[in-house]
Amino acid sequence: MSEIACVSGVDLLMDYLEGALAADVRAALDAHVAGCERCVAFIESYRATPRILKQVTAASLPADVQQSLRTFLRSQGLVPPGDW
Amino acid sequence: MVVPTVEPSDEALAARAAAGDDRAFEQIVERYEGRIFRLACRLTSDTDAPDVLQETFLQVHRHLSSFRHESQFGTWLYRIATNAALMHRRARARRAAEPLDAFLPRFDAQGGHAATPAELQLPARADELLDQQALAARAREAIQRLPESYRDPFVLRDLEEMSTADVAHALSLEPATVRQRVHRARLMLRGYLSDLVGVKP
Numbered sequence: 624m625s626e627i628a629c630v631s632g633v634d635l636l637m638d639y640l641e642g643a644l645a646a647d648v649r650a651a652l653d654a655h656v657a658g659c660e661r662c663v664a665f666i667e668s669y670r671a672t673p674r675i676l677k678q679v680t681a682a683s684l685p686a687d688v689q690q691s692l693r694t695f696l697r698s699q700g701l702v703p704p705g706d707w
Numbered sequence: 708m709v710v711p712t713v714e715p716s717d718e719a720l721a722a723r724a725a726a727g728d729d730r731a732f733e734q735i736v737e738r739y740e741g742r743i744f745r746l747a748c749r750l751t752s753d754t755d756a757p758d759v760l761q762e763t764f765l766q767v768h769r770h771l772s773s774f775r776h777e778s779q780f781g782t783w784l785y786r787i788a789t790n791a792a793l794m795h796r797r798a799r800a801r802r803a804a805e806p807l808d809a810f811l812p813r814f815d816a817q818g819g820h821a822a823t824p825a826e827l828q829l830p831a832r833a834d835e836l837l838d839q840q841a842l843a844a845r846a847r848e849a850i851q852r853l854p855e856s857y858r859d860p861f862v863l864r865d866l867e868e869m870s871t872a873d874v875a876h877a878l879s880l881e882p883a884t885v886r887q888r889v890h891r892a893r894l895m896l897r898g899y900l901s902d903l904v905g906v907k908p
Binding site for chain 1: 729730732733736740741744745748749753756757760761764765768812814817818819820822823824825826827828829830831832833834839842843846847849850861865866886889890893894896897900901
């Protein structure tokens with residue numbers, strides 16, 4: 624595996640970032656990325672994607688939903704009666 | 708003298724709850740309700756998540772005696788919650804998944820990236836460039852638009868940070884399939900963020 628195009632790099636990116644590639648493939652990709660500004664930029668945004676989505680979808684439990692859950696579990700006799 | 712209180716482990720609480728200790732079950736609920744709600748929002752929607760939350764703890768209680776300690780209690784509970792979410796979604800009218808293929812990266816004839824480095828990097832800054840609330844709403848929308856076969860592995864692995872093996876088990880998929888789908892979901896969502904910051908992916 625001597626020459627790699629960006630498109631193959633994108634296909635292999637997850638394995639590349641998680642160290643799951645064979646040594647020769649990894650070396651070929653390292654060599655490509657070292658000389659490719661586009662891939663460096665792409666990798667940055669690829670890595671950022673799960674981080675950003677994780678951060679903005681971290682919903683917290685609203686008090687009314689929490690209250691309904693407790694009322695429900697009490698009505699089913701699964702938790703002790705009284706204040707929670 | 709202050710005696711430090713040692714929190715009982717999940718497994719100890721589960722054993723007590725299985726033996727009929729409702730205070731122990733209460734503690735399990737307190738420990739996990741926030742995390743399960745967050746998971747339910749990601750796998751269904753804000754409006755469906757409260758039902759999924761109730762269903763999850765009902766199922767957990769029902770199956771406590773079958774918890775075998777072969778996996779961690781948290782993993783077991785997440786698996787029940789995932790099933791509850793998927794069952795709930797199945798019961799709803801099926802929404803035609805809108806493929807996000809248009810958001811996959813573009814290449815030129817030689818297989819090189821078609822966009823410029825600046826354009827390719829920009830989605831990484833979506834959280835600085837966009838209003839947080841608007842971004843949160845659009846992000847939820849994007850995740851919901853993903854075909855379910857991509858959405859579930861992505862949510863469980865990347866957003867809930869479960870291991871590939873646990874995701875594979877929860878979704879009855881091969882680990883290699885989980886990895887392929889997570890990768891493709893990331894590519895689509897990256898393109899979606901790119902579109903949000905005004906760059907054609």
